[in-house]
Structure formats: C-alpha cells, structure tokens
Amino acid sequence: MKAKGGSSEFAIRSHEIDYRGQATLPALISYMHEAAWDNTVTLGISMYDLLRHDMTWVLQRMRIEMFRYPKHSEKITVATWASGRERIFMHRDFRIYSADQELLGQATSVWLVMDMVKRQLVSLPEFITALEVVPTEEPLPFAKGKLPQLQEATYEEQIPVRWHDIDLNRHVTNTRYLQWALDTLPTELLEQKQLREIDIIFRAESVLGDTVISAVAPADEDGVYLHKLSSQETGKELVQAKSAWS
Template sequence: MIFDNYFDRQFELRYFEMNKLGSATPTIMLALLEETAADHTHSIGYNLFDLLDKNVGWILVSGKLQMDRYPSYKEKITIRTWLSSYSSIKGYRENIIFDEHHNIIGRAKGLWVFFDIEKRRPIPIFNEIKEKWSYFNKEAIYTDIKKKIEPLDFADYTNHFRVNRYDTDMNKHVNNIRYLQWVIESIPEDITDNYFLHEIDGRFITEAQYGDTVLSLTKELETKNSFAHTIKIEGSNRVCASAKTIWKAY
C-alpha cells in the first residue's frame, strides 16, 4: 500500500518479551501496538499525558489481532498504523506488522473511543486531532469488530483473578492487555504449550475496578483449537469482556 497518512514505529524484541520458545508473547504484541498508537498521538502534539492533564484519553472498545508468526529474540519489526475512519467520538485504528524483510507477519484493528476520564463517558474528538492524523480509507483486516460476541453461560475451564493496582492504567480502568492475559491463563496447557495464538477477536463491555475478583471463563468451540471466552465480575452478572480465539500449531 502506498499512501501518506500512516505512522511507522520500529522495535527490537527483547529477552523478557519472549516465551520459553524464544518468540514474543501475544500480550507483548498488544503492548507494542499500544506503544505505537501512543507514539502516533505524541507525534501530533497530543501525547497521552497531555490529554490526561485535560482529563481525557482513548479507550479501546473492540479489536482484533491476527498473527501469522511471532517475532523472535533480537528481531526487528515495524508496526505501521493509521486511522481508516472517524465518527464524532470514535475512530478505527488499523495496524500492519512487518518483519525486517518487510514481510507482513501480523495485522490488527481497533475501535477507540475518546473518553472523559472523570465523567466516564465518551466526548467529541478534538478537531485538531482528526485534522493532524487525517485518515486513509483502507483496512488492515476486513472484519466487523462492532459485531456482538455473546458471553458464555457456562464454561469448560474457569480461573479467578483479583484486580490489583498494577492491572489498572492511567485511564483508571483495567488495561485491555490484562484481559488478554486472563483469557490465556484459562486456556488448557496442552494448547498453550503446543500452539500459538493466531487470532483473538474481543469486545470490552464493562469496566472492572481495583479490588474486584474476576472470573475468566473459557469454552471449547466445535472448530478445533477455537475457544470462546468471557471475563465477568465474580458474584454478579456484570460481563467485562467477551472474545474468541483461534490457535495454530507451531
């Protein structure tokens, strides 16, 4: 693709970002995608700490990640990001992940909402942000990330987690990377030991708060190595997130 309205960020993968096989973990890839988005924000003079001073920020409400392979130790990658469309309060962020030979190894798409942190509600995106970012009407992944993923009523695998201070971010809510970690922790070990996360499609519904205990529910689907997931608050009907994952053999 040849166009002007993108932002590139290069990374060299580090030792502590590796799993036992020497490949980057899914949570690390999400972290690098977030870092790229944060640097894109910084590049137009609206870094996340400047926005925080105004009590506003960006909240991910849905997203999809597809990885054909994960980068290895010391490998250099480039994440290319751009905005494909806006409404008054939200925008679609596209991402392509290249290896050092410019081969595509992954793609991601996220729907982000501009958010009043104190009032906990969406607000209109600043016009200057939209003007400086501009947009390019090309998608990294052709999929509807607004489509509802039904929460689970029962599960094959369950795990419990307490929301600690380090689980929350500058927007005063549980970071989306933590939800992915909770999902992975409820996947059977024979899957995580022998397969890699090829695809995750997730929806963020209700905020979990510091001190909550969350349940990570996982159910096997009919398609081999595919799972449905729900994160909910223990002792309530509050669903925080729902997702589907697909795993592939190494």
C-alpha cells in the same frame, strides 16, 4: 491537518518471550500501543493531550491476526494509521513487519474517548474530528458485529485486581485482560498450539480491589474458543473474546 500514519521500531526483549523463544501476543499488542502513542503524539491527539481536557482514549475492540511470531532479539517495525472515524469511534489499523519486510501480523482496532471525571464515554472532541483521516495503507475490514456468547464455562479462574494491573486511566489495562483470558486455557493447548487470531471486545472497566472471573469454553468450530471475563462483585461482563488456534 491530515491524520497521517507512522511507524515505530522495536526489538523483542527476553522478558516478552514464551518457552518457544517467541514474542507473546500481549507483548506484541503493547508494541502496537506504543506505535499508536507515537503516532498520536505527532497528530496532537495523544492520551496526554486528552488528559488536559479530563478525557482519555480507551480501547473498545481489537481483532488481531498473526502469521509468524517474532523471536527473541528480532527487530520489528509496527506501522499504524487512523483508518476511519465515526461520531464516537476512531478506527486504527496496525501491521507488524520483520526487518526484511515480512508481514508478521496485522490488527484493526476501535477506540473511544472517556470523560475521566464522569467515567462515561463521550463523542470525539472537535480537535480530533477536525483531523482529516487519510489511511496510509489499505484499511483492514473494521471489527464489527457480535461474537458468539459463552454459555457454560469449561475452565474458570478467579483473579484479584492488583496494583500492577492498573494503567494510567486507573483501571485494568487491556493487555492484562488478554493475558487473563489466555491463561485460563488448558496448558496442553498453550503448549501444543499457536494463537492465530483473536477478536476481543472490552465492555466495562474494573479497578483495584475488584475480582475478575475468567471463563473459557470450546466453540463449535475446531480450534476455536470463547472467552468471557466478568466482575465477581457485580456480575457485569467486562470482556468478550473469540480465539482461534492451530
């Protein structure tokens, strides 16, 4: 079977916008996840298909570029397709279009499979590797390589993990990590600049009752910030990211 891509349509809702009346990045990533879910259902490799084998999808990395943020009530289409596969990785790309086919943003991502019982990463199961990956559109460059390490935090927050932070996999959902990373930035930056690009790596899970330390500092490049989220209990790095603003 060929792993063909698909597309899903959405309308930006009032609780997903910022003070400018534009969709927030966590909201747009949630739409990307919904479009990916719709596509994997048609391929027989959705999260529910994996859960029947005590496995699940987990997002390992995502790099997003935004050219324009859609406004409240604006209709968008999210196109998505499997863009590549390795022994333990599945690459998936996204493009967000306006109603008149303006390219609003794009993203590339890396997905792994986790054993739900052992809470360990495993190789892609045979029913996934049996799929023939046929990219629907020109693949984006894979998100690879290291990000610069944050050495000393300029801004820092302690965030308790609560019930509504937890997803179907019983750990903190990736959009919540993104929200925490962005919320730690100074208000002046969030008010005066727009997030144009972010590269985010998810390294470990956190669960209900944990406390997450969100740290951020300016990078050497103008308008670029480095982010680190870690566990207060263990000191383990949970998330690393680099964001660019203009």
